[in-house]
Amino acid sequence: MGAAQSTAHDDDQKVFQNQVPIQFSPDVVNQLSDNLEDMETTPQRQSLIDAHIRARINGELEALKREEEDVRQQIETALEKENLDRERSMAGESSSADDGASAGGVKTSASLFGDLDQVKQQVEKYHAKRSLSEYPDIQAAGSALVECYRQNTSTSLECWKEVENFKTSVGRLEQEYLKSL
Numbered sequence: 076m077g078a079a080q081s082t083a084h085d086d087d088q089k090v091f092q093n094q095v096p097i098q099f100s101p102d103v104v105n106q107l108s109d110n111l112e113d114m115e116t117t118p119q120r121q122s123l124i125d126a127h128i129r130a131r132i133n134g135e136l137e138a139l140k141r142e143e144e145d146v147r148q149q150i151e152t153a154l155e156k157e158n159l160d161r162e163r164s165m166a167g168e169s170s171s172a173d174d175g176a177s178a179g180g181v182k183t184s185a186s187l188f189g190d191l192d193q194v195k196q197q198v199e200k201y202h203a204k205r206s207l208s209e210y211p212d213i214q215a216a217g218s219a220l221v222e223c224y225r226q227n228t229s230t231s232l233e234c235w236k237e238v239e240n241f242k243t244s245v246g247r248l249e250q251e252y253l254k255s256l
Contacts, residue, residue, distance in 0.1 A: 162187075210248055216241040 116124070162184055220241045223234035 158184075210244075213241070213244045213248060216244045 216237070220234060220237040223237045224231055227233045
């Protein structure tokens with residue numbers, strides 16, 4: 076149903092052959108070659124174009140730097156606000172009767188750092204109390220071992236007795252500690 080009519084036939088193409096050679100006058104050729112030479116930019120014009128391009132690039136660069144600084148300021152402001160909100164929410168959860176609280180019972184990060192330093196000092200005091208002075212046998216075995224190592228710097232294997240004594244005293248202390256749990 077009309078399928079034969081819609082197909083293109085290859086024998087419908089027409090091919091024309093040029094039978095007359097094409098020649099240009101020397102004036103036309105000279106004018107075209109002069110135009111080609113004129114298409115090249117002179118060094119003065121090229122430097123002017125380069126300076127203009129550099130100026131536009133520098134202007135865009137400055138605009139981008141200003142925009143980047145604005146974005147950086149916005150980010151810093153948002154982070155500061157977020158940190159302050161977080162500190163307020165943390166302080167709101169803790170009791171407002173703390174003596175390190177600022178106005179309104181809200182603790183600042185400086186007062187929280189002060190509290191943290193106090194806790195660290197208390198932990199250090201606790202560990203200092205649990206020194207080896209409570210365990211004289213371990214302290215004596217340890218000092219004997221250190222003294223043996225100092226006397227035998229090149230032949231440390233001769234201190235095996237002191238090492239064994241130290242190990243047994245530490246083992247006894249560990250057993251006592253485990254029994255106390």
